[in-house]
Amino acid sequence: MLHPQVQQALDAISSRPIENVFLVACGGSSALMYPSKYFLDREAKTIAADLYSSNEFIHRNPVRLGSKSLVILCSHSGNTPETAEAAKFARSKGALTVSLTNEPASPLAEASEHVIKYSYGPDAPAFETNYSIMYQLVSGLLYVKEENAKFHRMIHSLQGLQAAYDRAKIQFADQAKAFAASNKDEKVIYTMASGANYGVAYSFAICILMEMQWIHSHAIHAGEYFHGPFEILDKTVPIIQLLGLDETRPLEERALHFSRQYGEKLIVIDAKEFDLSGIDEDLKGYISPLVLNFVLRQFANELADARNHPLSTRRYMWKVPY
Numbered sequence: 552m553l554h555p556q557v558q559q560a561l562d563a564i565s566s567r568p569i570e571n572v573f574l575v576a577c578g579g580s581s582a583l584m585y586p587s588k589y590f591l592d593r594e595a596k597t598i599a600a601d602l603y604s605s606n607e608f609i610h611r612n613p614v615r616l617g618s619k620s621l622v623i624l625c626s627h628s629g630n631t632p633e634t635a636e637a638a639k640f641a642r643s644k645g646a647l648t649v650s651l652t653n654e655p656a657s658p659l660a661e662a663s664e665h666v667i668k669y670s671y672g673p674d675a676p677a678f679e680t681n682y683s684i685m686y687q688l689v690s691g692l693l694y695v696k697e698e699n700a701k702f703h704r705m706i707h708s709l710q711g712l713q714a715a716y717d718r719a720k721i722q723f724a725d726q727a728k729a730f731a732a733s734n735k736d737e738k739v740i741y742t743m744a745s746g747a748n749y750g751v752a753y754s755f756a757i758c759i760l761m762e763m764q765w766i767h768s769h770a771i772h773a774g775e776y777f778h779g780p781f782e783i784l785d786k787t788v789p790i791i792q793l794l795g796l797d798e799t800r801p802l803e804e805r806a807l808h809f810s811r812q813y814g815e816k817l818i819v820i821d822a823k824e825f826d827l828s829g830i831d832e833d834l835k836g837y838i839s840p841l842v843l844n845f846v847l848r849q850f851a852n853e854l855a856d857a858r859n860h861p862l863s864t865r866r867y868m869w870k871v872p873y
């Protein structure tokens with residue numbers, strides 16, 4: 552069954568014309584919207600989708616933003632000022648606002664017409680967590696507006712996500728520990744992916760490695776690798792290469808093929824190795840970034856332990872004015 556607050560948002564969406572969707576958030580909350588942007592690009596026939604960092608959304612002020620826009624925002628804390636401001640800005644333009652958050656009593660929730668509280672934490676059922684809620688919402692949008700035939704199967708497949716996570720946790724436990732042991736002293740670690748998986752690489756680079764571990768990083772888009780970044784490659788440079796199951800996998804494979812010739816420290820996480828039973832074949836490309844992200848979180852936990860640098864450590868974030 553659909554999350555009840557997603558259903559409420561879909562009821563509101565179905566009662567008005569929607570020509571475009573803006574996905575608006577910052578940092579990790581933005582990264583978790585990338586798979587949904589990919590889904591909309593692949594599936595939507597009449598609705599254009601775009602993704603913005605909250606403050607840029609306000610300053611860029613897309614000319615198409617208006618009463619036929621749906622603006623989906625996300626802030627885990629509900630407290631990121633630029634995201635709450637973006638909700639107010641979107642409403643001032645007449646757009647319909649739907650916000651995802653872990654904190655329903657927050658500035659973002661107050662500023663938004665519809666609020667979806669997702670579950671969070673190690674015991675949260677995967678179906679109710681942020682990535683899953685995003686897919687429920689955007690596949691629901693395409694169902695109510697375009698009768699997209701994948702909606703019911705998407706919901707059913709998302710109900711199989713927890714089992715996929717549970718299996719992946721066991722399957723990758725040793726690799727996560729090995730990754731931490733061999734990378735704990737690295738000064739820089741790159742991440743690379745494309746398509747539906749790029750956001751996962753982006754979030755691991757900026758949120759886990761830079762923010763939470765103070766390790767230099769950059770998320771390289773596999774399609775951009777040969778247009779600059781590959782010149783940095785040698786046998787000392789660690790790259791986490793994600794391989795997904797979406798239509799852009801050839802880009803990731805091409806990058807890996809090159810890296811294997813000249814690099815040595817390659818950490819490959821391949822969604823082909825996941826047991827995705829219960830998830831429909833044609834939806835595996837959409838679901839695999841969620842499992843890649845889950846697996847990388849195990850890698851992050853092990854890395855933090857091995858480095859004795861808890862993921863909660865910050866020096867500036869929420870501590871000094873910015």
Ligand SMILES: N[C@@H]1[C@@H](O)[C@H](O)[C@@H](COP(=O)(O)O)O[C@@H]1O
Pocket residue numbers: 577578579580625626627628629630631634758762
């Ligand atoms: N890793 C994220 C950051 O990227 C983000 O800036 C911050 C605030 O985000 P939110 O608006 O989701 O509360 O939270 C997390 O620490």
